[in-house]
Amino acid sequence: MDEAEVLDRRRSASGEVVLRRRGGHCEVIVNGCFLMDTVDGRSERLLVAAAAAELAGVRRPSVLIGGLGVGFSLAHAAAEPRWGRIAVVEREEAVIDWHRTGPLGAFSAGALDDPRVEVLHTDLVAYLAAAGERYDALCLDIDNGPDWTVGAENDRLYGPVGLAAAAARLNSGGVLAIWSAQPSAAFERALRAAGFTGVRSEEIAVERGVPDVVHLARRA
Numbered sequence: 001m002d003e004a005e006v007l008d009r010r011r012s013a014s015g016e017v018v019l020r021r022r023g024g025h026c027e028v029i030v031n032g033c034f035l036m037d038t039v040d041g042r043s044e045r046l047l048v049a050a051a052a053a054e055l056a057g058v059r060r061p062s063v064l065i066g067g068l069g070v071g072f073s074l075a076h077a078a079a080e081p082r083w084g085r086i087a088v089v090e091r092e093e094a095v096i097d098w099h100r101t102g103p104l105g106a107f108s109a110g111a112l113d114d115p116r117v118e119v120l121h122t123d124l125v126a127y128l129a130a131a132g133e134r135y136d137a138l139c140l141d142i143d144n145g146p147d148w149t150v151g152a153e154n155d156r157l158y159g160p161v162g163l164a165a166a167a168a169r170l171n172s173g174g175v176l177a178i179w180s181a182q183p184s185a186a187f188e189r190a191l192r193a194a195g196f197t198g199v200r201s202e203e204i205a206v207e208r209g210v211p212d213v214v215h216l217a218r219r220a
Helices: 042-054 072-078 093-100 124-129 152-158 160-168 185-193
Strands: 005-012 015-022 025-030 033-037 063-066 086-089 117-120 135-140 170-180 196-204 212-219
Touching: 005 093, 015 093, 042 063, 042 072, 042 135, 042 170, 042 196, 042 212, 063 072, 072 086, 124 152, 124 160, 152 160, 160 170, 160 185, 170 185, 185 196, 185 212
Parallel strands: 063 086, 063 135, 086 117, 135 170
Antiparallel strands: 005 015, 015 025, 025 033, 170 212, 196 212
16 A cells, blocks of 8 residues: 555544545545545546435535535536536535645545636534524535444534434425435434435445445425
């Protein structure tokens, strides 16, 4: 395996955030734990594409993407002219900087300059819990998904309170799409218990291990 080169290292309220390059690809490490890389963005793109397909009859739908990550989801949304407003929530200022002036800009492909795009530097869980604008789609890619989080505070998003907050931020019939590093029947049950309908999952096979998953559900 190629040796990783540290490109930047920052301290934040959530701990240490590191950007590394390995074999031509970038990696984001949080508090010593691998979080994401730029090797394969298929499931991150599916997160947005599947939500858009569910909204085929909606003109100029709005979407909230959380978080920015390595930019695959945002770039895919910005490449689709059918989307109206595109908001992206990212709590790590370092990640936003790495897209604006650093090497991750190559993967978000200039999407931050799209006039439809607004970058919200805040915590996603807190943002959803606050009263505010509703969206036609929430595309959430936070931590490793509902069953394994690097940051314990992210557990709140996948519990009853977090799912209720997500539902409150959706327009009637709006779509909730959640990325996960593994399938989760328990989370599908949690979505139904929270009042969502049409709960289903789409999988993308990965080179090793269990497939990545996008959980999909609608606000009734």
